Amino acid sequence: MNNKLGIALALILGFLLWQQEQMRRELQGLRATLTAAHLPVQTGSPAEPRINDRELAQLQREMAKLQMEMVQAAGAPPQQKPVASPVIESAVDAETQRSFSPVIDNTLALGVLDGRAWAEMEADVTKMSKEENRAFWMQVFGGIERGELQVVPPDENSQ
């Protein structure tokens, strides 16, 4: 998904840069024509081409910056060696703070995840879309990691 978006972005940027270059060439050609005709050339006040160059440079800087952000946002590659503790990407913390059904919200607000709590939430959790389910677990895992949710293990008598 990310690779496809990256390729699409690169293609669009490439196309736009190519267009920009075409425009500059067109301007240069027009200036040459005007000069040959001994007409007053607007580049006598070189503000416009300088503005274009500056805009182009700024655009390139913005592109480089955004590409860096994209790489950082992509996170760790799938086969990267895992870290020793539970990790929920901090960048997605804002995404995890969302509301679910009243039963789930109330259960999570209580902060105790025992067998009953899991069972009570199950009916609503199983109805969730994949994305909503992902957000739910991110919130739960984040809560456990931060100590906001206490997981109570069941009675440990062996089967």
Next chain:
Amino acid sequence: MNHLSNITRKSQFQTLLAAAIVVLLSAFTALSAHAATLTLSLERTSTLTTINDAEGRWQLDGGKVYMGESVVGYYTRKKRVSFAVPASVNKAAVEITVIWNGGNYTFTLQGTQSATDGSQVGSVSAASAGFTAMHNSVFSGTTNEFTIYY
């Protein structure tokens, strides 16, 4: 002169359009690129059992699943070593089912384990309705700890 002015305006418009597209695409990419991770640790509490047969061997164990200090569930694991796999490859098939503390939340990981360094790789092959987020997620780790990228 008007022509020159038009070209300049057109160029500026295109620059603005390019910037807008870049910002929109970056925002979209950033939203969809977040790979959440879940790292779980395994603590064996049953007896590691090896069963040899003519084709290879089974190795079975089970225990607790930790997320940090919290016991979030239990696991049962089976490994299959086949004599058909040469020693130079030295890998076994592994299957770990994580049974959550409560409710009917479960998921199963399938993959391989290297007998050389203990590394495990694979994906979530099955998940209950409560764990749809884990569908098609890959994992990697060691014998006692793995990370799921969901």
